[in-house]
Amino acid sequence: MAKNKFNKNWVHDHINDPYVKLAQKEGYRARAAYKLKEIDEAEKLIKPGQVIVDLGCTPGSWGQYTRRKLAGGEDGGIKGTMIGLDILPMEPIADMHFIQGDFREQEVLDQLAQVLEGRMADLVLSDMAPNLSGISHADAARMEDLIDLAIEFSQSHLKPGGALLVKCFKDMGFTQILEKFRTEFKVVKQIKPKASRDKSSEIFLLGRGLKNPAV
Numbered sequence: 001m002a003k004n005k006f007n008k009n010w011v012h013d014h015i016n017d018p019y020v021k022l023a024q025k026e027g028y029r030a031r032a033a034y035k036l037k038e039i040d041e042a043e044k045l046i047k048p049g050q051v052i053v054d055l056g057c058t059p060g061s062w063g064q065y066t067r068r069k070l071a072g073g074e075d076g077g078i079k080g081t082m083i084g085l086d087i088l089p090m091e092p093i094a095d096m097h098f099i100q101g102d103f104r105e106q107e108v109l110d111q112l113a114q115v116l117e118g119r120m121a122d123l124v125l126s127d128m129a130p131n132l133s134g135i136s137h138a139d140a141a142r143m144e145d146l147i148d149l150a151i152e153f154s155q156s157h158l159k160p161g162g163a164l165l166v167k168c169f170k171d172m173g174f175t176q177i178l179e180k181f182r183t184e185f186k187v188v189k190q191i192k193p194k195a196s197r198d199k200s201s202e203i204f205l206l207g208r209g210l211k212n213p214a215v
Contacts, residue, residue, distance in 0.1 A: 019195050023061070029091075032127060033061035034195035036165075039204060040069070042191070045123055045163060048072065048079035053112075053121045053157065055103065055150055056128030057084030063093045066125075070095075083115050103153060112157075120159040126150040126166040140173035147177045147205075151184055160213035163206060170201040181207045 019031035028034075040046050046069040057063050063084050070078035073095075082096040085103045092098065097115045101108035128150070130142035147166055154164045164185070168177050181188045185207030196202045 028061045028064055029059045030061040031195065033065045035193045035204070036062050036065050036125070036127075038193040038195055039165065039191055039206070040065070043163075043189075043206060045165065045206075046070070047122075050122035051081045051116070051119050052083070052123045052125065053153075054082070054084040055124065055126040055153065056086055056146075057096075057098070058086040058088040058090040060084070060090050060093050060096075062125055062127055063090075063096050067093055067095060081115070081119070083112065085112070104149065116157070120162070121154075121157050122159055122162050124150065124154045124158055124162070124164045126164070129167060129169075136171070140171075143168060143172040144177055147180065151180060154207075155184070155210065155212070156214050158210060158213070161209055163208045165204060165206050167202060167204055170203055172201075174203070178205065181205050184211055185209055186211055 017031065019034050023029070023031045023033060046052065046066055048070055050070070052066055054063055054066065063082060066082055067078060070080040070082065073079045078095045084090065084093070084096050084098045085108065086100060087102050089100055090098055099108055099111045099115075101111075103109065103112070126146070128146045130139060130146060132139050147168060150164060150166050154162070158164060168174055178188070178190070186209035187207070189206040191204045191206060193204065
C-alpha cells in the first residue's frame with residue numbers, strides 16, 4: 001500500500017512539475033536539460049567551436065541543450081563537435097556523434113579517437129547515476145566508481161584548462177568525491193540548480209583546470 005501511495009505521489013509531482021511541462025513545451029526529452037541550462041548560464045561552460053563529450057548521454061536532453069548552444073554552423077549544422085557515449089541506445093540528435101558502448105572498453109575508445117582526430121575536449125559532462133539498490137554503502141560505492149570513471153576519462157581526454165561537470169548526491173559518498181575533485185582540479189564548485197528537486201540530495205560538481213593533465 002505504501003509503495004502504491006509513493007508511486008501516486010511521484011506521478012502527481014511529476015505531472016505537475018513546471019520543468020516537466022516546460023520540457024514538453026520546448027521539445028526536450030527530459031527536465032534534466034534545465035539543470036544543465038542553469039549551470040551553463042551561470043558558469044559560461046558551452047561556447048561555439050568547442051569539443052564537448054557527454055558521458056551517459058541517454059536519453060539526450062543534455063545533448064539537445066548543447067546542440068542548441070552550438071547551433072549556427074554552415075548548412076544549419078553546429079560550430080563545434082558533440083560526442084555522446086552511453087551503454088544504452090539513444091534516439092539520434094542532429095550533429096551529435098553517438099557511440100553506444102562502455103567507454104572503459106578499447107573498442108569504444110577507438111571509436112572516440114576517430115571522432116576526436118587528435119583533439120582534446122573543452123568540456124566533459126556526466127549526468128550518470130548508478131542503479132540504486134537501497135543499500136546506502138553499496139550505492140555510495142557505485143556513485144564513487146562512476147565519478148572515478150569520469151575523472152579518469154577527463155585526465156586522458158580533457159584540455160588542461162577544460163572543465164568536468166558531474167552529477168552526484170550528498171548522501172552517496174560525497175565527502176570522498178569532493179576530496180577527489182579538489183585533488184584533481186584547480187577550481188572546484190558545488191552547484192545545486194533550481195531545476196534539481198528540493199527533496200533530492202542531488203548536487204553537481206564542476207572542476208576546472210586539471211592539476212595533472214595528460215602530456
